Amino acid sequence: MNESQTHPTGELSANKPSGMMKMQHDDKHPMTHDMNDPGMAASMEADIRKRFWVALVLSLLVVLLSPMAVMVGIRIPINPHPRSWILFALTTPVVFWCGWIFIAGAYQSIKTRKLDMSVLISVGVLAAYFASLYLTVIGSTELFYDAAAMLVTFVLFGHWMEMKSRRGTNDSLKALFNLVPPKTHVIRNGQETEVDTADVILGDEVVIRPGDRVPVDGTVEKGESAIDEALVTGESVPVQKKPGDKVIGGSVNGSGTITFKVTAVGADATLNRIAKLVETAQNSKAPGQRLADKAAGYLVVLAVGAGIFTFIGWRWIEGVTFLTALTFAISAIVIACPDALGLATPTAVAVGTGLGAKHHILIKDAATLESTSRINAIVLDKTGTLTEGKPRVTEIKCVDGATDDNTIRTLAAVESQSSHPLAYAIMEESKRRNLKLPEDVKEFQNVAGKGVSAKVEGHAVLVGNEALMQTENVDMHPLQDALDRMLSTNQTILLLAVDKKAVAVVSVTDPIKSTAKRAIEELKKRGIETAMLSGDNQTVAEHVGKEVGIDRVFAEVLPENKAKFVQKLQSEGKFVAMVGDGVNDAPALAQSDIGIAIGAGTDVATEAADIVLMQSEPIDIVNAIILSKATVGKMKQNLIWASVYNVVAIPVAAGLFYHSLGWSIQPAVSALLMSASSIIVAVNAVMLTRSEKNFLTTTA
Numbered sequence: 261m262n263e264s265q266t267h268p269t270g271e272l273s274a275n276k277p278s279g280m281m282k283m284q285h286d287d288k289h290p291m292t293h294d295m296n297d298p299g300m301a302a303s304m305e306a307d308i309r310k311r312f313w314v315a316l317v318l319s320l321l322v323v324l325l326s327p328m329a330v331m332v333g334i335r336i337p338i339n340p341h342p343r344s345w346i347l348f349a350l351t352t353p354v355v356f357w358c359g360w361i362f363i364a365g366a367y368q369s370i371k372t373r374k375l376d377m378s379v380l381i382s383v384g385v386l387a388a389y390f391a392s393l394y395l396t397v398i399g400s401t402e403l404f405y406d407a408a409a410m411l412v413t414f415v416l417f418g419h420w421m422e423m424k425s426r427r428g429t430n431d432s433l434k435a436l437f438n439l440v441p442p443k444t445h446v447i448r449n450g451q452e453t454e455v456d457t458a459d460v461i462l463g464d465e466v467v468i469r470p471g472d473r474v475p476v477d478g479t480v481e482k483g484e485s486a487i488d489e490a491l492v493t494g495e496s497v498p499v500q501k502k503p504g505d506k507v508i509g510g511s512v513n514g515s516g517t518i519t520f521k522v523t524a525v526g527a528d529a530t531l532n533r534i535a536k537l538v539e540t541a542q543n544s545k546a547p548g549q550r551l552a553d554k555a556a557g558y559l560v561v562l563a564v565g566a567g568i569f570t571f572i573g574w575r576w577i578e579g580v581t582f583l584t585a586l587t588f589a590i591s592a593i594v595i596a597c598p599d600a601l602g603l604a605t606p607t608a609v610a611v612g613t614g615l616g617a618k619h620h621i622l623i624k625d626a627a628t629l630e631s632t633s634r635i636n637a638i639v640l641d642k643t644g645t646l647t648e649g650k651p652r653v654t655e656i657k658c659v660d661g662a663t664d665d666n667t668i669r670t671l672a673a674v675e676s677q678s679s680h681p682l683a684y685a686i687m688e689e690s691k692r693r694n695l696k697l698p699e700d701v702k703e704f705q706n707v708a709g710k711g712v713s714a715k716v717e718g719h720a721v722l723v724g725n726e727a728l729m730q731t732e733n734v735d736m737h738p739l740q741d742a743l744d745r746m747l748s749t750n751q752t753i754l755l756l757a758v759d760k761k762a763v764a765v766v767s768v769t770d771p772i773k774s775t776a777k778r779a780i781e782e783l784k785k786r787g788i789e790t791a792m793l794s795g796d797n798q799t800v801a802e803h804v805g806k807e808v809g810i811d812r813v814f815a816e817v818l819p820e821n822k823a824k825f826v827q828k829l830q831s832e833g834k835f836v837a838m839v840g841d842g843v844n845d846a847p848a849l850a851q852s853d854i855g856i857a858i859g860a861g862t863d864v865a866t867e868a869a870d871i872v873l874m875q876s877e878p879i880d881i882v883n884a885i886i887l888s889k890a891t892v893g894k895m896k897q898n899l900i901w902a903s904v905y906n907v908v909a910i911p912v913a914a915g916l917f918y919h920s921l922g923w924s925i926q927p928a929v930s931a932l933l934m935s936a937s938s939i940i941v942a943v944n945a946v947m948l949t950r951s952e953k954n955f956l957t958t959t960a
Contacts, residue, residue, distance in 0.1 A: 305420070312416040315358035319409040322350050326406035326928065344396040347405040355389050359412035380560050384594040385411050387567070388927055391586055402583050404590055407927030411594055414932065417939065440510055444468075444475040447519070464522045468513045476509045477529050478520035485516025563596030563910070570914040587927060592914040595930035596906055604898035607945035612891035615949060620859070620874035621884050628870040630895070632854055632888035635788060637834035638881065639826055639848070642794035642804055644841040645858055646878060647770040651685035654751065657742035658764040667764040669695045671756055674714045674723050677704040682754060685768045707731075711755075722757040729755055729762070739765045752800070772808060775958050779878035780809045782956060786885065789834065793817050793825055793848070822848035839881060856881060875958075883955045890951035898941045905937045 325347055356363070362385065365378030388408035395403055444457050447465040457475040460466065465481065468474060474487065484502045489511040501507060507520050508530045526532065571589035574580045609626045616623050623629045643649050656664045672690035675683035676697065690697065704714040710731065711724015722732055726743075729736055734757040736743060743765050746753055751767040780790055791812040794801040801815035814825050822840075826848050829836045838845070838852035849855030849869045857869030858876045873880040913930050917923040925933070 308416060308420045311358040311361075312413065312420050315354045315409065315413040315416055318350050318354050318358075319406070319413045322347055322354075322406050322409045323928070325350075326403070341399065344401065344403060347403060348393060348396055351389060351392070351405040351409045354409045354412050355385055358416060359385055362412070362415065380563055380593070380596070381411065381415055383564060383567075384408075384590070387593060388590050391590060395583070400583065402587070404587070404927045407590060407594060407930065410928050410932055411934070414934070414936070415938065441473045441475050444472075460522055460525060462522055462525060465519055466522060467517070467519050468507075469517050470513060470515050472513045474507050474509055474511045474513060474520075476522050477524035478507050478522045480505050480507060480518050480520045483516055483518035485518050486514035488512040488514065563593055566596055566910050566914055567593035574915065588913070588915040588918075588924070590927045591925050591930040592910055594927055595909045595913040595925065595934050604902050604941055605895045607942050608891050608894040608898060608948060611945050611948045612887060612894075615952060616884070616887050619880070619883060619952075619955060621880055621887065622859075622872040622874060623884070623887075624870050624872075628854060629888055630892055631835075632837075632871070632884055633892045634835045635837045635854060635885060637789040637791065637829050638783060638837045638839060639791045639793060639829065639852070640810070640878070641822075641838075641840035641845050641848075642792055642801065643770060645839050646776045646792065646804065646808055647772050649770065649841065650688075651682060651752070651768045651770045653685055653689040653766060654769045655746065655767040656764060657739060657746075657766075659738045659762060662763050665693055665695060667756060667766065668693060669697060670716055670721060670758065670763075671723055671754065671766065673698045673701050673716045674704070674712055674721055677701065677714065678706070678712055682752065682768050686754070686766075719758050720760070722760075723754060725753065725755065729757060732757070732760065734760055734762055736762050736765075738762055772804065773876075773878055775877050775879035777808045778956070779882055782879070782882040783885075784809070784811075786882075788885075789829075791825070791829065793822050823851040826851045837881075839878075841876070856884070877958055879956050879958060886954050886956075887951060890948055890954070894945055894948050898944055901944075902937065902941060909933065 325343055359381075362378050362381045366382035369379050385408050388404040388411070392403040392405045392408065440457060442457055443454055444460060445452050445454050445467045446460060447453075447467065452467055460476050466475065466478060468485075470485075480501050480503050482503065484500070486500050487507060489499055489508055501518065506523075507518075510530075524530070567589045570592045571585045573585075574588050575582060575585035578585075605626075609629060612629050613623050613626075616629075623632075640646055653668070656667055658664060658667055668686065668690050671686045672695065675686040698717050700715075700717045702715045704712065706712055707724060707728055710728035711722065713720070713722050715721065722728060722734065726736070734755075736755065739755075739762050743753065743755070746765065746767045751769050754766045754768060755762070756764045756766065783790055789812070790810050791814065792801065792805050792810045793814050794804070795815075795817055798813075798815040801813050804810075805813035817825065822845060826836055826838050830851075830853070835854075836852050837854040837856055838848045839856040839858065840846075840849055841858035845857075849857060854871065855869035856871045856873060859872050859874035871884055873884070909930075911917070912923055913925045915924055
């Protein structure tokens with residue numbers, strides 16, 4: 261790695277994960293980690309690792325020859341004068357090769373008039389190095405080469421650990437890109453041709469055979485198949501795809517052959533958008549980090565000032581020797597390096613967002629990750645969020661002489677002309693029964709608010725509610741008992757009449773998601789108020805709300821008014837999250853303090869949201885809160901540790917307690933203690949992965 265090199269961000273092609281992750285240090289860090297290319301990230305990590313090991317070996321030799329070794333009883337029989345020059349020879353490559361990234365970073369920072377962490381590291385390293393060189397030249401045996409070498413070594417180790425923690429949290433995402441096939445088959449000029457996936461363009465027709473991986477996003481044009489989307493959406497069961505359905509790059513085709521039209525490539529593809537979300541989150545700063553940045557800047561001034569005043573105080577006020585004053589000054593500068601403060605929140609954010617992505621919870625920025633822990637009220641859309649959003653037939657009751665199959669066949673013939681959500685349930689039921697629908701369907705009409713009518717194979721057919729049957733003078737007495745029973749359970753009812761005679765009553769239900777009730781229970785345990793928005797009538801909405809345990813139910817809400825109900829809760833002093841999946845949820849998602857989109861929903865909803873739940877499971881709302889609280893906990897621990905450590909360490913290293921308590925710290929020990937603080941912070945952030953065991957599962 262060239263220390264001064266800027267690594268360009270690569271454009272993500274369909275088969276090359278060159279835009280995987282870009283994870284950068286903030287200004288306080290002496291390095292820029294471009295993680296957009298996994299290969300580049302691994303190369304940069306390998307470079308830091310190599311520099312660390314070289315520095316470690318040479319530093320151990322320096323320590324063995326230094327006064328510190330003598331203090332612990334290690335004596336190597338070399339005359340003092342040659343020993344000094346040997347230490348100089350061993351330390352020079354540590355400072356100017358292993359530690360060049362810090363020196364180059366300091367130079368760039370000073371050019372832009374910034375006092376960041378690289379400046380302080382360089383000041384500490386170069387002060388110890390050049391002071392030792394001066395003492396070597398004049399023949400002194402009291403040297404600080406060990407401090408310079410150890411400071412470089414430990415800071416390198418801290419940044420290597422940070423790179424590992426950042427890169428390691430993205431393994432599950434990189435696996436997605438590795439599953440995109442390098443080549444695929446497209447139809448061009450009427451011929452099927454094998455091309456590089458990177459060369460696939462919008463509008464291409466791609467042919468996928470059994471067992472193939474889907475190379476890019478698209479819409480099915482021909483054929484049917486079940487596709488495994490588990491790695492992308494978390495859906496454990498293969499999803500049946502038919503013409504008009506969307507397919508996602510990276511998913512695995514089942515037993516059928518399909519042809520689909522490409523609808524998204526490059527940065528617009530689903531996998532790339534997932535990567536971009538995590539990238540943005542890991543590069544963003546949490547509110548707590550902005551405070552830490554400002555504090556780190558002051559600490560740079562404090563540390564350099566402490567070194568200068570320490571030297572002046574000991575040399576000209578206390579009247580000690582030049583060497584003693586220099587020793588205290590260098591110790592103060594080295595131990596005051598706020599590296600731990602700089603690592604405190606970025607490492608926690610990197611681990612937290614990566615852990616969320618691993619569990620299909622995409623958090624768009626660090627501020628969201630931190631703020632989610634403050635949620636005390638959640639508004640949930642009913643359809644598609646608490647319920648499956650896919651109504652299905654649950655019961656059929658026919659008059660004597662009629663059959664279930666004939667009932668569904670007739671209903672489907674009429675509903676095939678309708679776009680009503682209930683029509684979907686009837687059509688799916690007819691497919692499940694493998695029914696052949698009548699082709700002779702005429703005079704189809706919508707009856708506003710009541711149902712539909714048509715002529716099917718010469719018979720007058722009515723499909724709708726009781727109001728429609730009453731208007732058309734259809735006697736429902738033969739089915740009244742079944743109708744009353746179904747209505748008492750708050751199911752949606754379809755009535756069928758043929759030639760003015762009642763034939764059947766069919767109940768249609770939008771099933772509640774399996775984890776919805778448990779999710780609401782867990783939210784309540786955490787003191788979070790729950791509310792539900794629904795466009796359904798009050799009776800149906802309250803039934804669903806009661807079944808899952810919702811605190812407040814807002815029914816018959818028009819799409820354009822959803823945001824007003826979020827505002828209502830905010831006006832009560834609540835920090836509100838909104839969970840939804842549809843286009844009509846986007847304004848409410850934007851209005852809320854934290855917008856949470858169900859991943860199976862629309863692009864508009866996911867764009868307006870701060871968090872995307874790719875598995876579309878309500879239980880992941882709780883997991884997002886668990887993750888946020890754990891991450892904020894680590895941030896606070898790291899910030900408190902780093903801040904208190906620096907405040908306490910500087911006066912001790914400067915010798916403030918030397919006369920009263922006899923406390924003094926050698927520069928080499930200062931380097932060890934400073935770096936130990938940074939390593940503690942990095943390791944503590946990595947331990948955030950332990951919060952994974954607290955996540956709730958769909959099976960528990």
